[in-house]
Amino acid sequence: KAGVTQTPRYLIKTRGQQVTLSCSPISGHRSVSWYQQTPGQGLQFLFEYFSETQRNKGNFPGRFSGRQFSNSRSEMNVSTLELGDSALYLCASSSWGARPGANVLTFGAGSRLTVL
């Protein structure tokens, strides 16, 4: 069973640009969550999608947005990049319910964004 796949793994952008990150969840997982990880702030929740609907959103500005497609793949977009957006962006997928392995986040390897 393939894991969570994130692309690209590394990218460098300059201030003011925008970036799109992609996440393919584990097959059968309909929930996809995004987190930003920085040394000072730890893992901060961005948003969660389930069946193409955003169910939860963290305390991030509107420059951060996302979407989920019918095949559960998800993208997140950051517009007008700032230096402080430099971080590791982690995507995680999960299934919910009573089956073994449910209700656990499985993370991808992350996309490391550097903003210059």
Add this chain to the structure above:
Amino acid sequence: EDKVVQSPLSLVVHEGDTVTLNCSYEVTNFRSLLWYKQEKKAPTFLFMLTSSGIEKKSGRLSSILDKKELSSILNITATQTGDSAIYLCAVVGHYGQNFVFGPGTRLSVLP
């Protein structure tokens, strides 16, 4: 607002030592508490705890939940250099399904 606190934030030990990592939480309608290990990239799942007093064990790692005290501990016995990592604690409620993570404990095991 849901919150997770971990202590210590950083810990340095020598191989063979036993360590205890702490996690305390505040969450609405608690569903479960999870422990993850993060080395260089993605956090990897260790344990999920939902009931008080039931120890989960995997090799040298074990964890237990105390719902009365709103806390959990993660024990690692006979530490090895490969245990060096950030250990993350997360909680999730029944209504919301948004995992809230603590700041993590950075464990360094010296040879």
